[in-house]
Amino acid sequence: MTMKRADWIFVVGVIVVILFFIALSKYGRRTPPPMPANPEHRAAETRMDCLQCHDPRQSEAVRPISARHPQAWMDERFSCTVCHQQTR
Ligand code: HEC
Ligand code: HEC
Structure with missing residues (x-):
């Protein structure tokens, strides 16, 4: 054939x-990675706390959120912990 x-x-x-x-x-x-179980992450509570180290719009951020991160992080109605669990 x-x-x-x-x-x-x-x-x-x-x-x-x-x-x-x-x-x-x-x-x-x-899959959102959990937060590292270190003192910085145990202490951080609000979105603003998180953004002090993770905001890509701030040059002082030690670990800016990457460009491929889901854009939901910019929405102020979401707290970061909706997706990123604390692993105390
Ligand atoms: C004092 C600075 C600081 C604060 C505040 C902070 N982070 Fe982080 N975060 C870091 C650093 C530095 C790393 C990377 C080093 C590591 O993995 O331990 C990290 C890593 C992470 C990771 C893991 C990334 C991966 O690749 O596994 C997540 C998720 C995260 N942070 C989320 C958060 C959330 C959510 C908050 C707020 C509740 C927050 N962080 C507050 C500094 C901070
Ligand atoms: C809708 C769910 C969701 C929300 C809300 C969210 N994240 Fe994420 N995050 C993710 C996912 C999924 C990844 C993995 C991305 C990948 O590897 O492509 C991630 C990865 C990360 C990483 C490590 C790798 C990267 O892409 O930079 C950090 C740091 C992080 N998030 C911080 C935050 C912070 C801080 C907030 C709040 C301002 C936040 N996230 C809100 C889902 C979320």
């Missing part, structure tokens, strides 16, 4: 879709 041109296009299409899902599952995973 010989494969027609349309069959090859179909096979290539299926492979592309499968690779796409593999890539998604590798790079699209976004």
Whole structure:
């Protein structure tokens, strides 16, 4: 049995879709890391506390939030601890 041109296009299409899902599952995973269990993180309570060290808009921040961080952190109605658990 010989494969027609349309069959090859179909096979290539299926492979592309499968690779796409593999890539998604590798790079699209976004589990918020817990806060490190150190005194700084035990002491920090409010969003403002967190942003003193993590605000990327402030040059003094020791550990600015990265550009790939979910944009939800900018929303003042969310506290950081909704996503980042304290591991006391
Ligand atoms: C005094 C500065 C400071 C404060 C305040 C602070 N952090 Fe951090 N944070 C750091 C530093 C420095 C690191 C990276 C070093 C480490 O992993 O121990 C870090 C790491 C983290 C990490 C882990 C990142 C990773 O890759 O695992 C998370 C999550 C985090 N902070 C969230 C918070 C939240 C939420 C708050 C507020 C409740 C907060 N931090 C308050 C300095 C601070
Ligand atoms: C909607 C959930 C959510 C909220 C709200 C949130 N984060 Fe995150 N955070 C995440 C996720 C998910 C990651 C992992 C991102 C990745 O690795 O791509 C992360 C990663 C981090 C990291 C380490 C890696 C990085 O991307 O910089 C720090 C530090 C951090 N968050 C701090 C904060 C602080 C401070 C706040 C509050 C101002 C906050 N986060 C609010 C979900 C959240």
